[in-house]
Amino acid sequence: MVRLELDQVVMRRMKEDDIETIKALVKEGCEGTENRLILHILTRPLCLFILAVFSSILRCLVHSFILALAIPVFLLIVFLKITMPRSTGVLGSSRPYWDYVGSSYRGQQDETLQNPYCRISGKTQGTKKQRRRIGSKDKDKEISSEKIPAEREQAAGQVWVADCEGEIVGCIFRESEMRPGVRRICRLVTGCWYRREGLARLLVQSLELKEREAGVHRVYAHVPYPSKVGEAFFRKVGYRQLGEAADEEEDEEMKKETPERGFMGYPLTKVFYKDL
Numbered sequence: 098m099v100r101l102e103l104d105q106v107v108m109r110r111m112k113e114d115d116i117e118t119i120k121a122l123v124k125e126g127c128e129g130t131e132n133r134l135i136l137h138i139l140t141r142p143l144c145l146f147i148l149a150v151f152s153s154i155l156r157c158l159v160h161s162f163i164l165a166l167a168i169p170v171f172l173l174i175v176f177l178k179i180t181m182p183r184s185t186g187v188l189g190s191s192r193p194y195w196d197y198v199g200s201s202y203r204g205q206q207d208e209t210l211q212n213p214y215c216r217i218s219g220k221t222q223g224t225k226k227q228r229r230r231i232g233s234k235d236k237d238k239e240i241s242s243e244k245i246p247a248e249r250e251q252a253a254g255q256v257w258v259a260d261c262e263g264e265i266v267g268c269i270f271r272e273s274e275m276r277p278g279v280r281r282i283c284r285l286v287t288g289c290w291y292r293r294e295g296l297a298r299l300l301v302q303s304l305e306l307k308e309r310e311a312g313v314h315r316v317y318a319h320v321p322y323p324s325k326v327g328e329a330f331f332r333k334v335g336y337r338q339l340g341e342a343a344d345e346e347e348d349e350e351m352k353k354e355t356p357e358r359g360f361m362g363y364p365l366t367k368v369f370y371k372d373l
Contacts, residue, residue, distance in 0.1 A: 199253030
């Protein structure tokens, strides 16, 4: 684990030359989550019952108990691997992919979020060092020349990265503005060497400050169902799980936010929310 000075972290919009770094960071952050979600589905009582029925039928066709037991499980795992949304394991998203190019920032000056730790320590955010670009120059030129319409940028949402002295150590994804006054965090990832340092809290709090200034009154976040760490984190930063409070039934807006569901309607995510 590397000691991270949070007051020196700059939260800025993702640019096109950050895309490959962000993809690698997301892949590292959600490693194993998809398998845990599949295991969660396979161990549900109804799913176990259906697998047992198919195994009994196959037992009459094949003369091997092991094959009759393994074939239905194998086929179901393959089905879940193909049909499960790629983004579900991170923080849930109805999109089967994320439009990185459409969500990248193209302004002349960096758009940044406020760092609350700078006000606490009295320091100012340090200047960024020049970071080596990932990928070939031809590839970067090809991406930069692509024209992105305003509709695509709006639908893609925003990606904010935590930049510490030129190194991207974390990122947070905010989905597009689907409902007025409401935002949705769909991905939150920190580098493996910078966890338990307060970086995830910094990303969430900085984004909340920006959205509050923009007039947003509620933020949602979807946590993968088996993730106890993600659930504990969002509770710690002031979020509540949807369905715990008695007054939620009278809130029509909350009824529009539902968990991501997979095979046989089993929930893949838990919905958390926070009123700003």
